[in-house]
Amino acid sequence: MSFRLGGTDGVSVAAAGWARVLDDLGHRVVTVAGHGPVDRRVPGLAWPGPVDPPDRGELADALADADLVVVENLCSLPLNPPATEVVASVLRGRPAVLHHYDLPWQRERFAHLGVAGSGWPPDDPSWRHVTVNRLSRVQLAERGIDATVIHPGFDVDQAAGDRAGTRAALGVGDDQTLLLHPVRAIARKAVPAALALAGALHAHYWLSGPAEEGYRDELDRMLAQAPAATLHRPFPTGAADAYAAADAVVFPSRWEGFGNPLIEAAIHRRPLAVHRYPVATEIAELGFRWFPADDAAPLARHLARPDPGLHDHNAALAREHFSLARVADDLRRLVDRW
Numbered sequence: 001m002s003f004r005l006g007g008t009d010g011v012s013v014a015a016a017g018w019a020r021v022l023d024d025l026g027h028r029v030v031t032v033a034g035h036g037p038v039d040r041r042v043p044g045l046a047w048p049g050p051v052d053p054p055d056r057g058e059l060a061d062a063l064a065d066a067d068l069v070v071v072e073n074l075c076s077l078p079l080n081p082p083a084t085e086v087v088a089s090v091l092r093g094r095p096a097v098l099h100h101y102d103l104p105w106q107r108e109r110f111a112h113l114g115v116a117g118s119g120w121p122p123d124d125p126s127w128r129h130v131t132v133n134r135l136s137r138v139q140l141a142e143r144g145i146d147a148t149v150i151h152p153g154f155d156v157d158q159a160a161g162d163r164a165g166t167r168a169a170l171g172v173g174d175d176q177t178l179l180l181h182p183v184r185a186i187a188r189k190a191v192p193a194a195l196a197l198a199g200a201l202h203a204h205y206w207l208s209g210p211a212e213e214g215y216r217d218e219l220d221r222m223l224a225q226a227p228a229a230t231l232h233r234p235f236p237t238g239a240a241d242a243y244a245a246a247d248a249v250v251f252p253s254r255w256e257g258f259g260n261p262l263i264e265a266a267i268h269r270r271p272l273a274v275h276r277y278p279v280a281t282e283i284a285e286l287g288f289r290w291f292p293a294d295d296a297a298p299l300a301r302h303l304a305r306p307d308p309g310l311h312d313h314n315a316a317l318a319r320e321h322f323s324l325a326r327v328a329d330d331l332r333r334l335v336d337r338w
Contacts, residue, residue, distance in 0.1 A: 161244030199227025
């Protein structure tokens with residue numbers, strides 16, 4: 001259950017991974033959200049939020065046959081507080097996993113909710129808390145909430161995508177460098193830094209996600225003044241084709257609860273230019289080899305003379321630490337705690 005499911009945002013992608021694993025473990029999975037292609041839609045859960053919160057009876061009915069409810073970020077960030085209040089009320093005393101990607105005090109506009117007694121995130125003896133990084137687990141512990149870390153899992157055995165067909169659909173020539181920025185367009189994703197890198201590389205810049213959080217006008221202005229040719233459009237087909245089409249991936253975000261492109265770039269054997277936000281630094285400790293997002297020269301040298309060994313190294317780390325098989329082991333242990 002979440003605000004929205006079934007999209008290309010990080011929460012939706014990670015939630016789909018959990019659903020796949022739980023199904024493989026023999027559970028029947030039902031999706032509930034305010035937006036998206038879900039099994040049961042409860043409009044009041046949506047973010048951006050509707051005028052009215054979800055009706056308590058409507059939500060209870062949607063969850064009536066659930067033995068365990070996995071709440072994806074809906075009880076983590078106060079994006080639709082009335083919805084969170086109703087969800088917490090309905091789930092009191094019931095087995096639930098609160099799956100946290102971000103926590104309020106990790107966002108400047110919600111920092112006031114980091115104090116004791118704020119009620120964020122809600123808690124109950126029947127629930128288990130899961131974070132996608134160690135940093136959040138420590139911060140929850142400081143506030144009296146015990147949590148387990150389960151990193152997101154990925155299909156590490158995906159076949160290579162269609163490079164030629166996707167580039168043709170995008171109108172990008174064989175001799176043109178394509179830099180993929182696979183994110184929603186919001187301020188913390190650092191679009192100006194990505195555009196600067198594209199300009200320095202003389203590359204086409206491809207932003208794949210929609211503008212959100214009132215960012216449309218600023219984005220339009222930046223793209224109009226960009227130092228590189230720009231594309232702002234979703235993946236024509238799937239993520240595998242998008243990564244296949246790209247020559248490199250840029251990910252200069254100032255903050256992410258995790259950051260799926262860190263692992264997706266490794267799986268799809270693409271060089272990654274990244275800003276070392278706190279959780280990226282945590283993941284880098286595993287040994288990933290990345291390029292700086294604020295200095296084009298190292299990535300330019302790699303593109304001129306690609307090093308297959310770098311991709312072998314990163315792909316092996318992704319397989320070892322971020323496979324769906326590893327998530328299955330983690331979820332089996334978590335569910336067995338009830």
